[in-house]
Amino acid sequence: MFCMKPIKRGKVLLIQYVNKFLETTLAETTLSPALQILSGQCRDFITSLKHADVAHDITHIERVVRVAIQLCEAENANMAIVLPAAWLHDCVAVAKNHPDRAKASTMAADKAIGFLKGLGYDANLFEEIHHAIAAHSFSANIKIKTLEAQIVQDADRMDALGAIGVSRCMKVGGSIGRLLYSPDDPFCTTREPDDKKFTLDHFFIKLLNIAKSMNTPSAKAEAQRRTHYMDAFLEQLKSEIGE
Numbered sequence: 001m002f003c004m005k006p007i008k009r010g011k012v013l014l015i016q017y018v019n020k021f022l023e024t025t026l027a028e029t030t031l032s033p034a035l036q037i038l039s040g041q042c043r044d045f046i047t048s049l050k051h052a053d054v055a056h057d058i059t060h061i062e063r064v065v066r067v068a069i070q071l072c073e074a075e076n077a078n079m080a081i082v083l084p085a086a087w088l089h090d091c092v093a094v095a096k097n098h099p100d101r102a103k104a105s106t107m108a109a110d111k112a113i114g115f116l117k118g119l120g121y122d123a124n125l126f127e128e129i130h131h132a133i134a135a136h137s138f139s140a141n142i143k144i145k146t147l148e149a150q151i152v153q154d155a156d157r158m159d160a161l162g163a164i165g166v167s168r169c170m171k172v173g174g175s176i177g178r179l180l181y182s183p184d185d186p187f188c189t190t191r192e193p194d195d196k197k198f199t200l201d202h203f204f205i206k207l208l209n210i211a212k213s214m215n216t217p218s219a220k221a222e223a224q225r226r227t228h229y230m231d232a233f234l235e236q237l238k239s240e241i242g243e
Helices: 012-026 033-047 058-075 079-088 101-119 123-134 147-158 162-175 201-205 207-213 217-241
Strands: none
Touching: 033 058, 033 079, 033 101, 058 079, 058 147, 058 217, 079 101, 079 123, 079 147, 101 123, 123 147, 147 217, 162 201, 162 217, 201 207, 207 217
16 A cells, blocks of 8 residues: 655645545455456466566566556546556567667557457457557657546556665666766766666656656656655765765
């Protein structure tokens, strides 16, 4: 479950949204028997596939599913669309530096629908599931048309924030041999950030801006809370490296 420290800069409306979200997540999540079965089938399918990189393994998928379920309940969306889209959003593995990276989410959407057809899943939901998967990606740049697609995108982006976001960023940087930070200007105060060279620069290029891109009120509130954590992490890092 999510927990929350007081948001000093928050307004009443933001606090109300967070409280609503927390009330939803504190309650036991109940999926219908059919969706419980589908969830198991999707997990089995995903674990049979290779993942694109160290930050997109089964634990990432499981976290996205968990948050997507919570957001779906908080925003009164259609779980029969959100659940399979969340499970299958990364079912095609394309490395971030691959020339087909921008096509990966659409390729995943196509593959997901093929899998769901094989299960005999409700074909009336295929168009919206396909859209939710195809539109979730940053690089795809597909305009979102439905609440369910907003939720899947928000749940995926949420996993780049907070403690888990810091951990994933460091994990990817280490796996490709990037320096942690620039020894001359660790926090990009006088230079343009370059996350191809320095892992910490990815915070300034992308991670600290994600909260602004969230779609749903519940996700906006939780993303802001997680971003505050990342701000605090950077302040702590400054003190430890003598900046």
